Structure formats: structure tokens, C-alpha cells
Amino acid sequence: MSDPSEALASAKAAADRIVKVKRLNACLTPIKELRKSLVAQASAAHPSGVLYGMPVAVKDNICTLEFTTSCGSKILEGYRSPYDATAVAKLKAAGALIAGKTNCDEFGMGSSTEHSAYGRSLHPFDKTRVPGGSSGGSAALVAAGSVPAALGSETGGSVRQPASLCGVVGIKPTYGRVSRYGLVAFGSSLDQIGVLGRSVHDAARVLSVISGRDPKDATCEDRDSLRLPNVPESLQGFVIGVPKEYLPQDLDPAVRRACDRAIRLLRELGAAVREVSLPHTAYAVATYYIIAPAEASSNLARYDGARYGPRFNGSEDVRALYRATRGEGFGPEVRRRVLVGTYVLSSGYYDAYYRKAQQMRALIAQDFRNVFDRGVDLLFTPTTPTPAFKAGEKLNDPVAMYLSDIFTVTANLAGLPAISLPIGRIKGLPIGGQLIGQAFLDDEMLEAAYALERAVPPGEEA
Amino acid sequence: MAGAWETVIGLETHVQLRTLSKMFCGCSAAFGAPPNSNVCPVCLGLPGALPVPNEQALKLAVRAALGLGCTVHPRSVFARKNYFYPDLPKGYQISQFEQPLATAGSLSYLSPDRGIATAAIQRLHVEEDAGKSLHDRFPKQTAIDLNRCGVPLIEIVTGPDFRSPQEARAYLLTLKQVLEYAGASDCDMEKGSLRVDANVSVRRAGETALGTKTEVKNINSFAYVEKALTVERDRQIALLEGGGKVEQQTMLYDAKTNSVRPQRSKEESHDYRYFPDPDLPPLVLHPDFIEEQRAALPELPATKRERFTAQYALGVDEAAVLTADRAVADYYEAVVHAGAEPKAAANWVRTEVLADAKDHREALRVPASSLAQIISLVKGGTLSHQAAKRVFGEVAERGGEPRNVAEALGLVQVADTGMVAGWVSEVLGTYVTEVSRYKSGETRLLQFFVGQVMKASRGKADPKLAQRVLEEKLAS
Numbered sequence: 001m002s003d004p005s006e007a008l009a010s011a012k013a014a015a016d017r018i019v020k021v022k023r024l025n026a027c028l029t030p031i032k033e034l035r036k037s038l039v040a041q042a043s044a045a046h047p048s049g050v051l052y053g054m055p056v057a058v059k060d061n062i063c064t065l066e067f068t069t070s071c072g073s074k075i076l077e078g079y080r081s082p083y084d085a086t087a088v089a090k091l092k093a094a095g096a097l098i099a100g101k102t103n104c105d106e107f108g109m110g111s112s113t114e115h116s117a118y119g120r121s122l123h124p125f126d127k128t129r130v131p132g133g134s135s136g137g138s139a140a141l142v143a144a145g146s147v148p149a150a151l152g153s154e155t156g157g158s159v160r161q162p163a164s165l166c167g168v169v170g171i172k173p174t175y176g177r178v179s180r181y182g183l184v185a186f187g188s189s190l191d192q193i194g195v196l197g198r199s200v201h202d203a204a205r206v207l208s209v210i211s212g213r214d215p216k217d218a219t220c221e222d223r224d225s226l227r228l229p230n231v232p233e234s235l236q237g238f239v240i241g242v243p244k245e246y247l248p249q250d251l252d253p254a255v256r257r258a259c260d261r262a263i264r265l266l267r268e269l270g271a272a273v274r275e276v277s278l279p280h281t282a283y284a285v286a287t288y289y290i291i292a293p294a295e296a297s298s299n300l301a302r303y304d305g306a307r308y309g310p311r312f313n314g315s316e317d318v319r320a321l322y323r324a325t326r327g328e329g330f331g332p333e334v335r336r337r338v339l340v341g342t343y344v345l346s347s348g349y350y351d352a353y354y355r356k357a358q359q360m361r362a363l364i365a366q367d368f369r370n371v372f373d374r375g376v377d378l379l380f381t382p383t384t385p386t387p388a389f390k391a392g393e394k395l396n397d398p399v400a401m402y403l404s405d406i407f408t409v410t411a412n413l414a415g416l417p418a419i420s421l422p423i424g425r426i427k428g429l430p431i432g433g434q435l436i437g438q439a440f441l442d443d444e445m446l447e448a449a450y451a452l453e454r455a456v457p458p459g460e461e462a
Numbered sequence: 463m464a465g466a467w468e469t470v471i472g473l474e475t476h477v478q479l480r481t482l483s484k485m486f487c488g489c490s491a492a493f494g495a496p497p498n499s500n501v502c503p504v505c506l507g508l509p510g511a512l513p514v515p516n517e518q519a520l521k522l523a524v525r526a527a528l529g530l531g532c533t534v535h536p537r538s539v540f541a542r543k544n545y546f547y548p549d550l551p552k553g554y555q556i557s558q559f560e561q562p563l564a565t566a567g568s569l570s571y572l573s574p575d576r577g578i579a580t581a582a583i584q585r586l587h588v589e590e591d592a593g594k595s596l597h598d599r600f601p602k603q604t605a606i607d608l609n610r611c612g613v614p615l616i617e618i619v620t621g622p623d624f625r626s627p628q629e630a631r632a633y634l635l636t637l638k639q640v641l642e643y644a645g646a647s648d649c650d651m652e653k654g655s656l657r658v659d660a661n662v663s664v665r666r667a668g669e670t671a672l673g674t675k676t677e678v679k680n681i682n683s684f685a686y687v688e689k690a691l692t693v694e695r696d697r698q699i700a701l702l703e704g705g706g707k708v709e710q711q712t713m714l715y716d717a718k719t720n721s722v723r724p725q726r727s728k729e730e731s732h733d734y735r736y737f738p739d740p741d742l743p744p745l746v747l748h749p750d751f752i753e754e755q756r757a758a759l760p761e762l763p764a765t766k767r768e769r770f771t772a773q774y775a776l777g778v779d780e781a782a783v784l785t786a787d788r789a790v791a792d793y794y795e796a797v798v799h800a801g802a803e804p805k806a807a808a809n810w811v812r813t814e815v816l817a818d819a820k821d822h823r824e825a826l827r828v829p830a831s832s833l834a835q836i837i838s839l840v841k842g843g844t845l846s847h848q849a850a851k852r853v854f855g856e857v858a859e860r861g862g863e864p865r866n867v868a869e870a871l872g873l874v875q876v877a878d879t880g881m882v883a884g885w886v887s888e889v890l891g892t893y894v895t896e897v898s899r900y901k902s903g904e905t906r907l908l909q910f911f912v913g914q915v916m917k918a919s920r921g922k923a924d925p926k927l928a929q930r931v932l933e934e935k936l937a938s
Contacts, residue, residue, distance in 0.1 A: 217514070342735065
């Protein structure tokens with residue numbers, strides 16, 4: 001596409017498709033504002049860009065000049081960022097159109113998009129179920145066919161988990177592959193912007209555009225943007241490890257069947273598949289739920305009502321202002337994590353929790369290196385232990401909710417690239433399989449994902 | 463009975479690094495801009511913004527650390543210090559905690575009590591400044607200025623090594639010299655670019671265990687360092703002598719009343735929950751980078767002082783005055799290199815030059831070569847010392863070549879025996895009584911006659927020649 005009239009048509013069609021799925025509560029941007037902005041963006045977009053005219057929705061915790069950036073939170077209701085996140089600026093420079101802000105769990109904390117101050121998003125195939133989270137709005141919009149791709153963000157699986165539950169592709173690149181500048185921080189050492197797409201290719205070409213060095217982010221690697229791999233004829237020469245800890249005895253049999261089929265397909269594509277072990281996997285969720293809240297407790301300290309965002313009653317005294325604003329502005333899950341994080345960083349507890357968790361994190365990362373050092377190129381696992389669950393099912397049981405990230409948090413703890421792609425359906429609900437790659441070999445991981453995607457019959461029951 | 467007590471003081475000094483931009487963003491670090499004008503998403507702590515370290519600040523911090531004899535660590539870690547305050551937009555300050563930039567340095571200074579003393583520099587770390595809360599700008603409201611937020615600082619922590627408020631002050635002045643020499647900071651307390659907190663305790667003379675300490679804050683100028691610490695020391699001694707106990711707390715100094723008061727518990731620091739800042743990778747400094755900073759360091763005051771005493775045969779005090787300020791030291795050497803005799807040059811710089819600089823915002827207005835010329839005109843007998851001072855003042859005000867200036871002012875000494883003899887005759891003719899007194903043995907009147915000749919010549923007569931002619935005439 002390089003014709004301005006086509007971009008305009010694309011913009012209008014995207015707006016129409018987003019309106020059509022309004023009931024999903026996936027897009028937080030008011031439709032009038034969205035339509036007006038899309039049209040304006042289409043006429044301003046540079047026709048030579050590689051994503052010219054492509055509508056890309058953006059998770060509400062990524063800063064954009066267009067629309068508000070509320071992070072699914074009441075504490076940032078109506079907040080407008082004075083700058084674009086680097087990833088967003090790169091999308092615009094490539095001619096893409098920012099197609100609204102998508103619903104998410106507040107500040108990315110959650111796995112169902114039920115922890116949004118703006119109401120839960122619905123699963124596009126079953127309104128009684130959740131689309132996953134925290135990037136649930138992005139996943140639902142892509143799954144509903146409203147946009148070919150959307151930006152999400154991950155701290156412990158928030159792109160891959162909803163991708164799995166909604167039957168789309170979700171990529172979390174290597175930590176440092178995409179600038180975090182403008183991604184509202186949750187757990188900075190784990191956070192990474194990711195992409196949800198209809199296909200590996202849609203997600204990959206967006207990832208390629210947003211990746212690469214950024215002088216504004218000291219944790220972003222000084223590397224060129226990601227090279228898009230070719231779709232390989234076969235996976236000859238690839239060694240794919242299947243960590244036994246990810247296929248436990250009590251795994252949902254249907255999920256196991258879907259995985260077994262995917263593994264068979266990988267073999268048929270020419271890959272050598274081996275069982276491997278990542279012995280510290282059992283500690284991953286506990287480790288994650290110390291480190292992520294610790295960083296969150298500090299990252300979210302800035303929301304105090306003093307400088308931006310709404311103020312709540314109690315503004316006569318600064319302490320009262322803080323208490324009222326943070327007490328009412330944050331939802332229960334955010335408050336829970338801020339409290340946990342504050343606790344684990346407190347003097348007297350730091351060594352027992354935070355320091356120990358960092359040590360465990362190093363061991364988990366070492367597990368992966370050990371496997372990769374022994375000639376394994378990639379790992380294959382299920383993305384989630386179950387397909388989409390019912391709304392409300394885990395809302396009052398935080399630990400059950402946390403366990404839905406059990407197969408995804410390790411890639412964040414180890415900073416590795418990972419992708420979820422559909423590997424079948426269970427009673428009509430999609431389920432995803434996950435490939436975990438080696439650090440900064442995102443392209444190799446995408447190559448295998450292209451091949452597997454082509455081989456899997458996605459609509460087929462497992 | 464203050465004599466029975468020993469005072470123990472340790473200092474934590476925050477020094478603003480002399481950079482154009484802030485520690486973690488590109489905003490100007492300049493002092494005095496309109497409130498909240500030097501700000502951006504990063505230093506405002508807006509959602510999504512991230513810090514990136516300022517390399518120039520790191521260079522200056524390393525130079526300061528090397529100037530203080532510290533070990534600079536090839537790997538240090540930025541950490542977050544978490545606390546809530548309206549002038550701290552992120553809710554945490556980026557600092558360093560478990561792994562600071564530098565440790566184990568020392569600084570020697572001239573103690574008024576003990577001669578040369580040495581303070582241990584326990585650590586030196588890099589951090590960002592907070593904003594400023596203005597409580598007196600609007601009635602019943604607090605205004606926040608975030609211009610200072612994110613300005614680069616180093617914190618320099620000494621051991622409990624000072625035994626009197628006077629020593630603490632002497633150390634600070636020496637620290638200031640070193641940091642100014644190193645180009646790390648302008649150390650201007652008025653602008654807040656050097657701030658001091660002190661840990662103070664007292665113990666019975668001869669005790670080795672430390673007493674309970676208090677932290678004294680809000681010492682805003684060099685003049686108050688001694689006062690604030692003295693007040694706190696005296697308070698502690700009075701408390702202990704009255705049978706009381708010193709409570710470990712933070713005391714705020716009030717310069718207006720010259721007193722300290724405990725900080726309200728609300729203002730007290732709580733648990734800062736330090737942890738490594740995940741937005742900033744560990745600070746890894748290449749050995750070459752550290753060596754480059756070492757090479758960029760000028761000769762520091764202590765070394766320079768020793769060299770001056772040896773090379774120019776100056777006294778220690780004299781050398782100390784000349785090396786206190788790098789610009790003055792460089793100026794002195796320029797005067798010597800332009801041919802002036804070192805001792806005479808030292809005298810001139812310590813007196814006329816520094817006095818003039820003090821009155822003219824530290825400007826060294828007379829070029830070094832001109833001063834050297836003035837000194838040589840005195841030495842060659844062309845100018846009297848008095849006349850030379852006038853020439854110096856004139857050159858300072860209006861410039862020009864000293865010799866031309868002296869001639870224009872008619873200050874060149876007359877060494878012509880005939881002319882001098884004329885003034886001598888005039889004087890001897892006027893003071894007949896004194897002449898007879900002299901002749902009857904009151905020879906000390908000779909200086910009186912010289913003075914009168916100088917007066918008659920309006921300062922132009924060469925005093926030595928005048929004296930010789932006088933002696934001759936009076937002897938006849």
C-alpha cells in the first residue's frame with residue numbers, strides 16, 4: 001500500500017471494525033475521537049513507510065500523543081502523555097496508524113483484564129470468559145479481526161497468555177530488544193513491549209519496526225532493528241528442547257494433546273526434539289511475585305496526586321492527599337502488589353525475600369543457559385495451563401490467577417525471547433504453544449514459529 | 463567543663479557537579495532559571511520516562527574521587543532511595559548504596575588544633591538532586607520548583623575523624639579547594655552547590671567508644687558550619703552533664719537564632735527500601751576511562767603547596783595562600799615565569815593582587831606580565847614601592863604598559879644627582895634647626911630628611927640616592 005486514498009480507506013475500515021466489537025470493551029478510546037484521529041493520521045502518514053496505512057492498536061500503558069494513557073487505572077484517568085513512547089514513534093515513522101488504546105489489567109497487573117478500572121474485556125468467542133491479560137484488550141481486538149496487530153506489554157506473560165487464550169500470535173522479544181521508553185513501568189527489569197498479531201508475520205513485521213537501539217533507554221541494547229527471517233522450508237538442523245517441568249503429570253489432557261501434536265509437527269518439519277530439564281522452574285512464580293511487586297512498589301510511588309492525574313479527597317494535607325489518592329486511585333490488585341513489594345524491600349526482610357529472589361532468578365536464567373549450551377536451539381512448551389477461563393473464576397483467588405502465568409514468567413525472569421502461537425482448540429477455545437529462544441536470537445525463534453504456524457491446523461480440536 | 467569532653471564529628475557533603483545538563487536527562491542544570499522551566503518528562507518523573515546517565519557528570523565524579531585519593535570501582539550500582547515527598551517526583555531518588563562509585567580515600571587538611579590532620583573519605587557516590595519546596599512563597603501553600611530535580615550530585619562521606627567544629631570547617635575548606643581544582647564543582651554554598659550534614663557526638667576524654675550521635679542538617683554556609691556544630695556539641699555536653707542522655711535524632715540548625723531543634727518525627731527518614739535501580743545497568747567504567755580522568759586532573763593544592771615551598775623558597779603559609787585558588791596559583795607562576803623574583807612576586811600576589819581581586823569579583827585584572835614588569839621596575843630603582851602600588855592600581859583600572867603608565871603619572875624615580883641635590887638643598891635650607899640637631903649627634907633625623915626630600919620631589923626622588931646626597935651634605 002502506498003496510495004494515500006488506500007491509507008484513508010484502511011483507517012476508516014479499522015474504525016468500523018473496532019466499533020463493531022464495542023461489546024468486547026477491548027478498546028478504551030471513544031469511537032468519535034478514534035475515527036477522527038485515524039483519518040488525520042492517515043493523511044499525515046508517510047507513504048514510504050514499511051507499515052504505511054496499517055492500523056495498530058496500542059495497550060493503554062504505552063504512552064501516545066494521541067488519546068489518553070490511563071494504564072487501565074483510575075489514578076491516571078484522563079492522563080495525556082506529552083510524548084510518544086519510542087515504540088509508538090517508530091510505528092508512526094513507519095507509516096502505521098495508532099488505532100486506539102486497548103484495555104488492560106491496571107498497570108499490567110493481572111491475567112484476565114478483569115483488574116481494569118474501566119471494566120473487564122470479553123473473550124471474542126465467549127463473552128462469559130476472559131481474554132487473558134494483562135494485554136487482554138489488544139488480544140481481543142486482534143482475535144476479533146479489528147486490527148492486524150496490536151502492541152502489548154509483558155512483565156510475566158501479559159502478551160503470550162492472552163494470545164494463547166484468544167488464538168492469536170504473541171511475541172515477547174528479548175529484554176533490551178525494544179525500547180521501554182514510554183512504556184509505563186511495572187517491573188522494570190522484566191517489562192518489555194511485545195506484539196500481538198493475526199499471524200507470526202503480522203506480529204513480526206511490527207516487532208521489526210519497533211525494535212532497535214534507543215538512546216533514551218539505558219537498558220535497550222545497542223543493536224540494529226530485528227531482521228525479518230524468511231519462512232523456512234523445513235526445520236532441519238534445529239534442536240528443540242521440551243522441558244519436562246512444563247508438561248507435568250497433572251497438565252490438562254487436552255492441552256497435553258495439543259502440545260504432543262505440535263511436537264510431532266516440529267519433528268515432521270525436520271527438527272530434532274529432545275526432553276530437557278529446567279530444574280528451578282518450580283520456584284519461578286514465587287520468585288516473580290517478589291521481584292515484580294518490589295519494583296512495582298517503587299515504580300508506582302510517583303502516582304500521588306501531587307503533579308498529574310486526579311486528586312482524591314484529603315488534599316488539605318500532603319500525607320492525607322497521598323493516602324486518599326493512592327487508596328482510591330489504585331484498585332485492589334495494585335494495592336496488594338504495592339504492599340507486598342514494600343514489604344519485601346523493607347529493612348530486615350530484604351535479604352530474606354528480595355535478595356533471595358534475585359539469587360533464584362540467576363539460577364533460573366542459568367537453567368536456560370545450561371540447556372542452550374548443550375546444543376538446544378529453542379524450547380517448546382504450552383503457553384498456558386488451560387484455555388480461557390470464566391470471568392470471575394479466579395478473581396478472588398490471587399494465587400490461582402498468578403498460576404496462569406506459570407509457563408510464561410520464566411522467559412521474563414531470564415530476559416529471553418518467547419512467542420505464543422495457536423496450536424489448536426479445546427472445545428472451541430484456542431490454546432497456544434510457546435517457543436522460547438536464546439537471548440537476541442529472536443529471529444531464529446521467529447523462523448521456527450513461521451514453520452510451525454504453517455504446519456498447525458489452528459482450528460482443529462486437540 | 464568542656465575540656466573534659468572530646469567532640470567527634472563526621473561529615474556528609476553533597477556537592478553539585480559542574481555540568482551543563484542534569485544527571486539523567488538533557489535539561490539544563492543552571493541555577494536561577496524561572497521555576498519549573500528546566501524540566502522534561504524524565505526529571506518530572508512522568509509515566510514511562512527513563513533515566514540515562516550523563517557521561518560528563520561521571521567524568522567529574524571520577525575526577526573528584528581520584529582527587530580525594532579514592533579507589534574508583536570499575537563496577538558500581540545505581541540504587542533507588544524510596545520516600546514520598548512532593549519535590550521528589552518519582553517517589554524515589556536515584557543514588558548509589560551497596561556499591562558506590564568510589565571508596566577508601568583520604569584528605570589531609572591543616573587542623574587549627576593538631577597541625578596537618580587526615581580525614582578518611584569512606585565513600586563517594588553519585589546521585590540526583592531533588593526539587594525544592596518553597597514554603598514561604600504563597601500563604602498557607604507550598605510551591606514546588608523542580609528545576610533542581612535531577613541535577614547531578616556527589617556525596618562525600620568522611621569517617622568520624624574531626625575533633626572540633628574548627629577542624630570540620632578546615633576540612634570543608636580544603637575539600638572545596640580540591641573539588642574546585644579538579645573542576646568538579648564550583649562549591650558555591652549560596653547557590654546550594656555544596657551542602658553539609660554532620661554527625662556529632664561527644665565522649666569523655668580518653669574514652670574510645672563513640673557516644674550517641676545526632677545528625678545536624680540545614681547548615682547553609684561555611685560561616686555557619688562552626689557555629690552549628692558548636693551549638694550542637696554544647697547542647698550534648700550540657701545534656702550529659704545534667705545527667706541526661708543524647709537521643710539519636712536529626713537536628714535542624716537555625717542560623718537566625720543560632721540554635722538547633724529536633725526535626726519533627728514526621729520529617730524523619732523512614733526505611734528507604736534501597737534496591738538496585740532496574741532502569742540503569744550497573745555502571746561499568748573502563749580502566750582507560752578512569753585513567754583519562756586521572757590524566758585530566760591538574761596538580762592538586764597540597765602537591766602544589768609543597769612544590770611552591772621547594773621551588774620558590776616560600777614559607778608554608780605563604781604557599782598555602784597562593785595555592786588556595788587554582789587561578790591565583792597559576793597567576794603567581796605566570797608572574798614568576800615572566801621574570802619576577804619569586805619572593806617579591808609572592809608578596810605582591812598575596813597583598814595587592816588578592817586585595818584587588820577581592821574588590822572585583824575575584825578578577826585578576828593586572829596581566830601577569832605587567833605585574834612582573836612593575837616588580838622589575840621596583841627592583842631596578844625606577845619606581846619606589848609606593849609609586850609601584852599606584853602604577854598597579856592604574857594598570858588594574860585602565861590597563862596599559864606599566865612603564866608608560868609610570869611616566870605618564872610622573873612617578874619614575876629621579877636618579878639624577880643634580881636634581882636630587884637641588885631638592886636636598888631646598889630641604890636643608892628649610893629645616894635649619896633640625897640640621898643643627900643632626901650635626902650635634904641626632905643622626906636618626908636622617909630618615910626625616912629623606913622623607914622631606916621625597917615629599918619635595920613628590921615621590922620621584924630615588925630614596926637611596928637622596929640618602930647618599932644628604933649624608934654627604936650634612937657631613938660637610
